[in-house]
Amino acid sequence: xxxxxxxxxxxxxxxxxxxxxxTEGNGVGITMLLRxxxxxxxxxxxxxFELVGSGLLExxxxxxxxRYKISPKGIEFxxxxxHFEEFTQSFGLRL
Amino acid sequence: xxxxxxxxVFADLLQFVGAFVAFSIAYVSLRGLRETxxxxxxxxxxxxxxxxxxxxxxxxxxxGTEAIIPGIAAFATxxxxxxxxxxxxxxxxxxxxxxxxVAMSKKMGLALMVFPIVTxxxxxxxxxxxxxxxxxxxxxxxxxxxSYGKTHRPDTLIIAAGMVLIALGxxxxxxxxxxxTLIALPLVQILMKEIGLLILFIPVLKFxxxxxxxxxxxx
Numbered sequence: 001x002x003x004x005x006x007x008x009x010x011x012x013x014x015x016x017x018x019x020x021x022x023t024e025g026n027g028v029g030i031t032m033l034l035r036x037x038x039x040x041x042x043x044x045x046x047x048x049f050e051l052v053g054s055g056l057l058e059x060x061x062x063x064x065x066x067r068y069k070i071s072p073k074g075i076e077f078x079x080x081x082x083h084f085e086e087f088t089q090s091f092g093l094r095l
Numbered sequence: 096x097x098x099x100x101x102x103x104v105f106a107d108l109l110q111f112v113g114a115f116v117a118f119s120i121a122y123v124s125l126r127g128l129r130e131t132x133x134x135x136x137x138x139x140x141x142x143x144x145x146x147x148x149x150x151x152x153x154x155x156x157x158x159g160t161e162a163i164i165p166g167i168a169a170f171a172t173x174x175x176x177x178x179x180x181x182x183x184x185x186x187x188x189x190x191x192x193x194x195x196x197v198a199m200s201k202k203m204g205l206a207l208m209v210f211p212i213v214t215x216x217x218x219x220x221x222x223x224x225x226x227x228x229x230x231x232x233x234x235x236x237x238x239x240x241x242s243y244g245k246t247h248r249p250d251t252l253i254i255a256a257g258m259v260l261i262a263l264g265x266x267x268x269x270x271x272x273x274x275x276t277l278i279a280l281p282l283v284q285i286l287m288k289e290i291g292l293l294i295l296f297i298p299v300l301k302f303x304x305x306x307x308x309x310x311x312x313x314x
Contacts, residue, residue, distance in 0.1 A: 077131070081131055083127075084130065084131055084136060084302075087127060087298050087302050088139065089242075089246060089250070090248070091192075091239065091251075091298070092196075092238055092241070094135065094199070
Protein backbone atom coordinates (compact mmCIF):
# COMPACT_ATOMS: atom_id res chain seq x y z
CA UNK A 1 0.00 0.00 0.00
CA UNK A 2 1.34 3.44 -0.95
CA UNK A 3 2.48 5.70 1.87
CA UNK A 4 1.78 9.41 2.04
CA UNK A 5 4.81 11.59 2.55
CA UNK A 6 4.66 14.16 5.30
CA UNK A 7 5.08 17.83 4.35
CA UNK A 8 8.51 17.90 6.04
CA UNK A 9 9.58 14.84 4.02
CA UNK A 10 8.43 16.48 0.75
CA UNK A 11 10.43 19.62 1.60
CA UNK A 12 13.51 17.49 2.40
CA UNK A 13 13.12 15.62 -0.93
CA UNK A 14 12.93 18.89 -2.90
CA UNK A 15 15.95 20.31 -1.10
CA UNK A 16 17.90 17.07 -1.68
CA UNK A 17 17.14 17.30 -5.42
CA UNK A 18 18.23 20.95 -5.51
CA UNK A 19 21.48 19.97 -3.76
CA UNK A 20 22.32 16.71 -5.56
CA UNK A 21 21.29 17.66 -9.11
CA UNK A 22 23.08 21.01 -9.09
CA THR A 23 26.26 19.46 -10.47
CA GLU A 24 27.23 22.38 -12.73
CA GLY A 25 26.54 25.06 -10.13
CA ASN A 26 23.88 26.87 -12.14
CA GLY A 27 20.93 25.44 -10.22
CA VAL A 28 18.18 23.03 -11.25
CA GLY A 29 15.04 23.80 -13.22
CA ILE A 30 11.47 23.23 -12.11
CA THR A 31 11.22 20.25 -14.50
CA MET A 32 13.95 18.40 -12.63
CA LEU A 33 12.31 19.20 -9.28
CA LEU A 34 8.98 17.92 -10.64
CA ARG A 35 10.54 14.72 -11.94
CA UNK A 36 12.28 13.88 -8.68
CA UNK A 37 9.70 15.40 -6.31
CA UNK A 38 6.69 13.47 -7.67
CA UNK A 39 4.29 16.40 -7.21
CA UNK A 40 1.88 18.19 -9.51
CA UNK A 41 3.11 21.36 -11.23
CA UNK A 42 0.80 23.65 -9.26
CA UNK A 43 1.77 22.10 -5.92
CA UNK A 44 5.48 22.18 -6.74
CA UNK A 45 5.29 25.82 -7.90
CA UNK A 46 3.60 26.80 -4.65
CA UNK A 47 6.11 24.83 -2.58
CA UNK A 48 9.13 26.27 -4.42
CA PHE A 49 7.71 29.79 -3.96
CA GLU A 50 7.39 29.12 -0.21
CA LEU A 51 10.88 27.60 0.04
CA VAL A 52 12.42 30.60 -1.75
CA GLY A 53 10.42 32.91 0.54
CA SER A 54 11.66 31.14 3.65
CA GLY A 55 15.27 31.20 2.41
CA LEU A 56 15.73 27.43 2.03
CA LEU A 57 16.12 27.68 -1.76
CA GLU A 58 17.83 30.40 -3.79
CA UNK A 59 16.34 31.48 -7.10
CA UNK A 60 18.70 32.18 -10.01
CA UNK A 61 17.23 33.83 -13.11
CA UNK A 62 18.94 33.30 -16.47
CA UNK A 63 17.26 34.27 -19.76
CA UNK A 64 13.84 34.52 -18.08
CA UNK A 65 14.14 30.93 -16.84
CA UNK A 66 14.12 30.36 -13.10
CA ARG A 67 16.59 27.87 -11.68
CA TYR A 68 17.00 26.92 -8.05
CA LYS A 69 19.83 25.92 -5.77
CA ILE A 70 19.88 25.02 -2.11
CA SER A 71 20.85 27.86 0.27
CA PRO A 72 23.12 27.50 3.34
CA LYS A 73 19.92 27.66 5.42
CA GLY A 74 18.53 24.79 3.33
CA ILE A 75 21.66 22.73 4.00
CA GLU A 76 21.21 23.37 7.72
CA PHE A 77 17.58 22.24 7.42
CA UNK A 78 18.63 18.97 5.73
CA UNK A 79 21.22 18.38 8.46
CA UNK A 80 18.56 18.91 11.15
CA UNK A 81 16.05 16.81 9.20
CA UNK A 82 18.40 13.80 9.04
CA HIS A 83 19.07 13.97 12.77
CA PHE A 84 15.52 14.42 13.94
CA GLU A 85 14.26 11.82 11.47
CA GLU A 86 16.45 9.27 13.25
CA PHE A 87 15.18 10.53 16.61
CA THR A 88 11.48 10.19 15.68
CA GLN A 89 12.05 6.83 13.98
CA SER A 90 13.37 5.53 17.29
CA PHE A 91 9.87 6.13 18.67
CA GLY A 92 8.37 4.36 15.66
CA LEU A 93 7.19 7.67 14.18
CA ARG A 94 7.86 9.57 10.96
CA LEU A 95 9.10 13.16 10.92
CA UNK B 96 -0.09 -1.86 50.28
CA UNK B 97 1.75 1.43 49.90
CA UNK B 98 5.46 1.75 50.48
CA UNK B 99 6.67 3.30 53.70
CA UNK B 100 9.87 4.79 55.09
CA UNK B 101 13.13 5.04 53.12
CA UNK B 102 11.87 2.75 50.33
CA UNK B 103 8.93 5.09 49.77
CA VAL B 104 11.27 8.09 49.63
CA PHE B 105 13.48 6.21 47.15
CA ALA B 106 10.43 5.43 45.00
CA ASP B 107 9.39 9.11 45.14
CA LEU B 108 12.87 10.26 44.13
CA LEU B 109 12.72 7.85 41.18
CA GLN B 110 9.69 9.83 39.97
CA PHE B 111 12.02 12.83 39.60
CA VAL B 112 14.45 10.70 37.57
CA GLY B 113 11.51 9.87 35.32
CA ALA B 114 10.67 13.57 35.11
CA PHE B 115 14.27 14.38 34.09
CA VAL B 116 14.15 11.77 31.30
CA ALA B 117 10.78 13.02 30.09
CA PHE B 118 11.92 16.67 30.14
CA SER B 119 15.07 15.70 28.18
CA ILE B 120 13.01 13.98 25.47
CA ALA B 121 10.64 16.99 25.39
CA TYR B 122 13.62 19.37 25.09
CA VAL B 123 15.11 17.48 22.11
CA SER B 124 11.67 17.32 20.50
CA LEU B 125 11.17 21.07 20.97
CA ARG B 126 14.58 21.76 19.42
CA GLY B 127 13.58 19.58 16.48
CA LEU B 128 10.26 21.41 16.23
CA ARG B 129 12.07 24.74 16.07
CA GLU B 130 14.45 23.52 13.35
CA THR B 131 12.08 21.46 11.18
CA UNK B 132 8.54 22.63 12.19
CA UNK B 133 7.46 18.99 12.18
CA UNK B 134 4.03 18.34 13.78
CA UNK B 135 5.27 14.89 14.88
CA UNK B 136 7.86 16.53 17.12
CA UNK B 137 5.20 18.91 18.49
CA UNK B 138 3.07 15.94 19.56
CA UNK B 139 6.10 14.12 20.99
CA UNK B 140 7.16 17.23 22.95
CA UNK B 141 3.61 17.72 24.27
CA UNK B 142 3.45 14.08 25.38
CA UNK B 143 6.70 14.22 27.32
CA UNK B 144 6.02 17.65 28.87
CA UNK B 145 2.76 16.26 30.31
CA UNK B 146 4.52 13.07 31.45
CA UNK B 147 7.32 15.06 33.10
CA UNK B 148 4.91 17.31 35.03
CA UNK B 149 2.88 14.23 35.98
CA UNK B 150 5.97 12.55 37.46
CA UNK B 151 6.97 15.75 39.29
CA UNK B 152 3.52 16.11 40.87
CA UNK B 153 3.43 12.41 41.89
CA UNK B 154 6.94 12.68 43.33
CA UNK B 155 5.94 15.77 45.32
CA UNK B 156 2.82 14.02 46.64
CA UNK B 157 4.94 11.06 47.72
CA UNK B 158 7.45 13.27 49.52
CA GLY B 159 4.57 15.22 51.07
CA THR B 160 2.97 12.02 52.36
CA GLU B 161 6.31 11.06 53.92
CA ALA B 162 6.31 14.50 55.61
CA ILE B 163 9.54 15.49 53.83
CA ILE B 164 7.77 18.39 52.12
CA PRO B 165 5.30 19.99 54.54
CA GLY B 166 1.83 21.20 53.56
CA ILE B 167 1.26 18.74 50.72
CA ALA B 168 -0.31 15.89 52.69
CA ALA B 169 -3.57 17.85 53.10
CA PHE B 170 -4.04 18.03 49.31
CA ALA B 171 -2.47 14.63 48.57
CA THR B 172 -5.54 13.05 46.92
CA UNK B 173 -6.26 16.03 44.67
CA UNK B 174 -2.60 16.38 43.71
CA UNK B 175 -2.22 12.66 43.09
CA UNK B 176 -5.21 12.69 40.73
CA UNK B 177 -3.79 15.79 39.01
CA UNK B 178 -0.44 14.01 38.59
CA UNK B 179 -2.10 10.89 37.20
CA UNK B 180 -4.22 13.04 34.88
CA UNK B 181 -1.08 14.75 33.55
CA UNK B 182 0.61 11.36 33.08
CA UNK B 183 -2.44 9.92 31.28
CA UNK B 184 -2.58 12.99 29.02
CA UNK B 185 1.09 12.44 28.20
CA UNK B 186 0.47 8.82 27.23
CA UNK B 187 -2.57 9.96 25.25
CA UNK B 188 -0.41 12.31 23.15
CA UNK B 189 2.13 9.51 22.64
CA UNK B 190 -0.67 7.26 21.36
CA UNK B 191 -2.12 10.18 19.37
CA UNK B 192 1.25 10.63 17.59
CA UNK B 193 0.94 7.03 16.40
CA UNK B 194 -2.70 7.54 15.40
CA UNK B 195 -1.69 10.51 13.23
CA UNK B 196 1.18 8.49 11.76
CA VAL B 197 -1.24 5.66 11.00
CA ALA B 198 -3.68 8.06 9.37
CA MET B 199 -0.86 9.56 7.26
CA SER B 200 0.38 6.20 6.03
CA LYS B 201 -3.10 4.83 5.25
CA LYS B 202 -2.44 1.60 7.11
CA MET B 203 -5.24 -0.16 8.95
CA GLY B 204 -3.94 0.05 12.50
CA LEU B 205 -6.38 2.86 13.29
CA ALA B 206 -8.87 0.22 14.37
CA LEU B 207 -6.74 -0.30 17.46
CA MET B 208 -7.76 3.14 18.66
CA VAL B 209 -11.38 1.96 18.97
CA PHE B 210 -11.92 2.28 22.64
CA PRO B 211 -12.74 -0.85 24.65
CA ILE B 212 -16.03 -0.77 26.51
CA VAL B 213 -15.42 -0.94 30.22
CA THR B 214 -17.69 -0.59 33.19
CA UNK B 215 -16.40 2.25 35.29
CA UNK B 216 -19.16 2.54 37.84
CA UNK B 217 -17.79 2.46 41.33
CA UNK B 218 -14.21 2.62 40.15
CA UNK B 219 -12.07 5.37 41.57
CA UNK B 220 -10.86 8.16 39.31
CA UNK B 221 -7.21 7.25 39.91
CA UNK B 222 -7.86 3.66 38.79
CA UNK B 223 -9.57 4.88 35.62
CA UNK B 224 -6.60 7.13 34.87
CA UNK B 225 -4.18 4.26 35.46
CA UNK B 226 -6.22 2.06 33.14
CA UNK B 227 -6.22 4.78 30.45
CA UNK B 228 -2.44 5.20 30.80
CA UNK B 229 -2.01 1.45 30.40
CA UNK B 230 -4.25 1.41 27.35
CA UNK B 231 -2.47 4.32 25.64
CA UNK B 232 1.00 2.93 26.33
CA UNK B 233 -0.03 -0.51 25.00
CA UNK B 234 -1.32 1.15 21.86
CA UNK B 235 2.07 2.87 21.56
CA UNK B 236 3.81 -0.50 22.00
CA UNK B 237 1.76 -2.12 19.22
CA UNK B 238 2.40 0.73 16.79
CA UNK B 239 6.12 0.91 17.68
CA UNK B 240 6.48 -2.84 17.09
CA UNK B 241 4.60 -2.47 13.79
CA SER B 242 7.03 0.28 12.83
CA TYR B 243 9.96 -1.97 13.79
CA GLY B 244 8.52 -4.65 11.51
CA LYS B 245 8.86 -2.22 8.62
CA THR B 246 12.15 -0.49 9.40
CA HIS B 247 14.06 -3.18 11.39
CA ARG B 248 15.80 -0.40 13.29
CA PRO B 249 17.24 -1.74 16.59
CA ASP B 250 16.49 1.64 18.27
CA THR B 251 12.79 1.20 17.59
CA LEU B 252 12.79 -2.27 19.14
CA ILE B 253 14.61 -0.94 22.22
CA ILE B 254 12.03 1.85 22.62
CA ALA B 255 9.23 -0.71 22.29
CA ALA B 256 10.91 -2.76 25.05
CA GLY B 257 11.03 0.36 27.25
CA MET B 258 7.33 1.02 26.67
CA VAL B 259 6.52 -2.62 27.46
CA LEU B 260 8.33 -2.23 30.80
CA ILE B 261 6.31 0.92 31.58
CA ALA B 262 3.09 -0.92 30.72
CA LEU B 263 4.09 -3.96 32.80
CA GLY B 264 4.83 -1.56 35.64
CA UNK B 265 1.18 -0.51 35.43
CA UNK B 266 0.06 -4.14 35.57
CA UNK B 267 2.23 -4.78 38.63
CA UNK B 268 0.68 -1.67 40.23
CA UNK B 269 -2.79 -3.19 39.85
CA UNK B 270 -1.48 -6.48 41.17
CA UNK B 271 -0.08 -4.69 44.22
CA UNK B 272 -3.55 -3.25 44.93
CA UNK B 273 -5.18 -6.69 44.65
CA UNK B 274 -2.40 -8.57 46.46
CA UNK B 275 -1.59 -6.17 49.26
CA THR B 276 0.43 -8.73 51.23
CA LEU B 277 3.33 -8.61 48.77
CA ILE B 278 5.08 -5.46 49.95
CA ALA B 279 7.79 -5.60 47.27
CA LEU B 280 5.31 -5.16 44.41
CA PRO B 281 5.05 -1.33 44.58
CA LEU B 282 8.85 -1.08 44.45
CA VAL B 283 9.02 -3.54 41.55
CA GLN B 284 6.39 -1.44 39.78
CA ILE B 285 8.29 1.83 40.16
CA LEU B 286 11.59 0.17 39.16
CA MET B 287 10.03 -1.28 36.00
CA LYS B 288 8.58 2.09 35.10
CA GLU B 289 11.88 3.90 35.71
CA ILE B 290 13.96 1.35 33.77
CA GLY B 291 11.42 1.68 30.94
CA LEU B 292 11.80 5.46 31.00
CA LEU B 293 15.60 5.22 31.10
CA ILE B 294 15.42 3.06 27.98
CA LEU B 295 13.43 5.87 26.32
CA PHE B 296 16.39 8.12 27.15
CA ILE B 297 18.64 6.21 24.68
CA PRO B 298 17.53 8.19 21.58
CA VAL B 299 18.29 11.43 23.46
CA LEU B 300 21.83 10.22 24.21
CA LYS B 301 22.32 9.02 20.64
CA PHE B 302 20.97 12.30 19.32
CA UNK B 303 23.24 14.40 21.54
CA UNK B 304 26.45 12.50 20.79
CA UNK B 305 25.61 11.75 17.15
CA UNK B 306 24.99 15.41 16.43
CA UNK B 307 28.22 16.44 18.16
CA UNK B 308 30.27 13.93 16.13
CA UNK B 309 28.89 15.25 12.85
CA UNK B 310 29.52 18.86 13.84
CA UNK B 311 33.06 17.97 14.93
CA UNK B 312 33.58 16.21 11.60
CA UNK B 313 32.34 19.27 9.73
CA UNK B 314 34.76 21.52 11.61
